[in-house]
Amino acid sequence: MGAYDDLLGYDRDTQALAQVAGRLAWDQETVMPRGAAAQRAEETGAMEAVLHARRTDPRVGDWLTAAKAPDAAGDAQLREIRRAHDRARKVPADLATALARLTSRAQGIWAEARAADDFAGFAPTLGEVVRLRREEAAALAEGGDLYDALLDDYEPGATAAELAAIFDEMRPGLVALRKRALEAPAPEPVRGTFPAGAQLDLARDLAARFGYDTARGRLDIAVHPFSSGSGDDVRITTRTATDDPFNCIYSTIHETGHATYEQGVDPAFRLTALGRGASMGVHESQSRICENQLGRSRAFCHWLYAELRARFGDIGVADEEAFYAAVNRVHRGYIRTEADEVQYNLHIMLRFDLERALIAGDLEVGDLEAAWNDRFEADFGYPVDRPANGVLQDVHWSVGLFGYFPTYALGNVYAGCLYRALRREVPDLDDHLLRGDPEPATVWLRKNVHRFGARDLPRDLITRACGEEPSAGPLLTYLEEKFGALYPG
């Protein structure tokens, strides 16, 4: 065997072990006994050490130097294996260990600070996280931009400048749309009794409709819904609130979008570096197009309205139009994860700008809360009432996730682009959505996005699927048309 085959054989075991680590994380969030947390931390640490040792193994470097890829997919394999190898090698072991320890501890400190509404209690720890992540970014960037080095983990090839240009184009339009919607009379909400078991039945039905293969996955309950795993074992989770069916419905469709992406990757890539989604941004585009452009469409809401009444009886809205308005209600709120389509991206842009400034050293952690509050009021039109509803609301920074937030909004931008192309290429899509059948869309996504796995860089993948470079235009047009009609002002 040549170096290429040796490398791929070695990497296959690494990928398999990464799947095991992922399964362990699934277990922790769904079924792990609560008393097992401390022991589990050691087990997870041991798995991470194994993966790190494999990724930094000097033989991988030697194989990468000597390997000749047999084809374009082979080139992509080498690119992705090299990415993981370089990343793991560049960060000094001491720093990686210090970061792992700190972020594990910081998450608890953040949770306490949030419960106590006390940003000052978290600030010193966050300062330390920022300091170590900047140190790590410097090791990764090798003289380049620190933030871009972090971003590259989640969105290979993207730069902050490119994202900023997209976001800056969107922001005024979103602020204006937000303003108009919040000045209009609020749509009536859904009211009724939605037993948890019946919601889960509906969730399973929805997952199947959106293309989820339950023979290669399963649906469970988790506090924070997520999707996990690749290939033939891709699991999703959801949650239920008995007074609000939308939480379960749209969490499920969202996670199904992630999961069908993983399930739709070419089986030839299974347990290789290409056997997963291309990036966090592309992943989010798949969850968001299912949840929003398809799941919250007027056509799908026609079917969903009848389905909810059939399953739950009266749901407290006058008619289908009122239901569609309730599904797409734009509402005041501080929390990103509860935000509607219009305001969600404003939440992200706020975080993106603040975390770039933190990593660049242009903003001190001590000034972060004030910066958050100023920006929130400017974009949302009302002040933050308390830190738990503001700077302390997200876990991300406490666990060191800098460079991750923008992929959420980028996913929405990609979803906008893909949706325009999908509408063009599947002109009768609404006829299917009216019957609760998004299959033509999921088939199109599988053909144009899913099957390629991580073969292409995200931007190239989206460009080929859409027939044009990704830009803010399609998403903005979609939002202005949809919410312009809902809130004619």
Next chain:
Amino acid sequence: MGAYDDLLGYDRDTQALAQVAGRLAWDQETVMPRGAAAQRAEETGAMEAVLHARRTDPRVGDWLTAAKAPDAAGDAQLREIRRAHDRARKVPADLATALARLTSRAQGIWAEARAADDFAGFAPTLGEVVRLRREEAAALAEGGDLYDALLDDYEPGATAAELAAIFDEMRPGLVALRKRALEAPAPEPVRGTFPAGAQLDLARDLAARFGYDTARGRLDIAVHPFSSGSGDDVRITTRTATDDPFNCIYSTIHETGHATYEQGVDPAFRLTALGRGASMGVHESQSRICENQLGRSRAFCHWLYAELRARFGDIGVADEEAFYAAVNRVHRGYIRTEADEVQYNLHIMLRFDLERALIAGDLEVGDLEAAWNDRFEADFGYPVDRPANGVLQDVHWSVGLFGYFPTYALGNVYAGCLYRALRREVPDLDDHLLRGDPEPATVWLRKNVHRFGARDLPRDLITRACGEEPSAGPLLTYLEEKFGALYPG
């Protein structure tokens, strides 16, 4: 740090990874999507390769040579780490791989042969398994007895000759007891409706009564009940049959016996080579004493009879005496896993003698079916009707488990010895069992068995707990008293 600390630090990660591998096996038997089997085989294989590489790491040998243990527990740590290291090193990698591949394949061939009642269809594969296991035994034994080398994996320090002496002492008494019981009128069975959900509620209650800490474990459904994990994450499974509550009840108590053993190990041993049960035999003694000596006792049946009637209404037996007789019914049957206390050990002795002959080369696989049938009829008094009820009934040999079967009967022998000591030291035990409370027994077991983990060799552990060397006498006396009263002849 010295070599001892280096070694223990390294071994801690190995133990943590072994727990991860165990969790993966739990996942496979309880929640894994059915379409994930092929991918899972690769994931499991990658984990096994990691564990094998760690156990054979030359540094472990160097550390073992240089290490000075600080105390007696440290000596035991070195003994157990050395056992795993030696075992892994002695078996050539090619042979280990060939065995793993063969037994993975053989399990499927066995299942097909069993379904088709076709021993000839399985015999060539079984012959190959025996051949490779003999080769492995030769590598492990280094000139010693082949069977003892295999047995040592499951029951450190035990020899086939020693077990044979114990079993040969028991066999005539068991055959006589079996004969007398089967000639007597059969007790009436339990009859009623036992919904699965209500059985699971009872199962959770029983597990708690027998000392299971659900904060450090969980109960799920599996086709073949098992217990898995060590330390703070010890999970049990059970199953339900709606016409037979005993399946769920005694599976649950049995697995709880295993699980409380793991949960009761001294926390100082967690994630070390001593942080688990001492052997398969000692493990089985803990499950069996809970299931049989305690769970099927007259006193506990007093409570259980009332409890079942309270939970399920009429259960079709006349009174408490009839219930106790039903619980302890000795019945004709071919299947080991369905056997009663009297006949179970006869099943094991049959397998023990046949597998010793196979490994010694005194019996050919081609003659195995006839040998099985002859021995069965001699000990049980009626002929085997078909291979699925005879030589094809157990999965063990197909997956290469030779030397494992006798630990089941040895567990019963140990349970007999422990029960005699327990009765002596907790004279008012029945007062508690009458109220459905086995706590004095589980406390005694924790104090005398559980907490020591794998610190002592099994024989030494049982001897200290019982105040005498293990022997067949106590079990035989217990069975003769109990079943002599139930079947006075």
